[in-house]
Amino acid sequence: MFNLQTKHDMRHRSIDWEYLRLLYHNSNIKAINFSIIDMCAEDIFLKAFDAASYLNELVEKYDVRFKMDLK
Numbered sequence: 001m002f003n004l005q006t007k008h009d010m011r012h013r014s015i016d017w018e019y020l021r022l023l024y025h026n027s028n029i030k031a032i033n034f035s036i037i038d039m040c041a042e043d044i045f046l047k048a049f050d051a052a053s054y055l056n057e058l059v060e061k062y063d064v065r066f067k068m069d070l071k
Contacts, residue, residue, distance in 0.1 A: 001024055001029055001030070001031045001032070002032050002034065002055050002058065003017075003031065003032065003033045003034070004033075004034055004035065004036045004051065005033070005035065005038070006035040006036070006037055006038070007033075007035065009038060017033060030058075030062070032054075032058070034047070034050075034051045034054060034055075036048070036051060
C-alpha cells in the first residue's frame with residue numbers, strides 16, 4: 001500500500017498510521033508512506049517524480065499487477 005498523505009493530514013483525519021501499518025503488516029501487506037502535501041503545487045512538483053519512480057520500483061520488485069473496475 002503506497003500512501004501519499006502527510007502525517008498532518010492523517011492526524012487531521014484521525015488516522016493512526018502506525019496502527020494501520022501494523023494491520024497491513026499482519027496481513028502481509030507492505031505499507032509505505034511517501035508524504036506529499038495535498039494541493040501544494042511546489043511540493044507535488046518537487047516530489048511527484050520520486051514518488052512515481054519509487055512506486056515503479058515496488059511494482060517491479062513485487063511483480064504487482066493492478067486491476068481497475070470502471071463500472
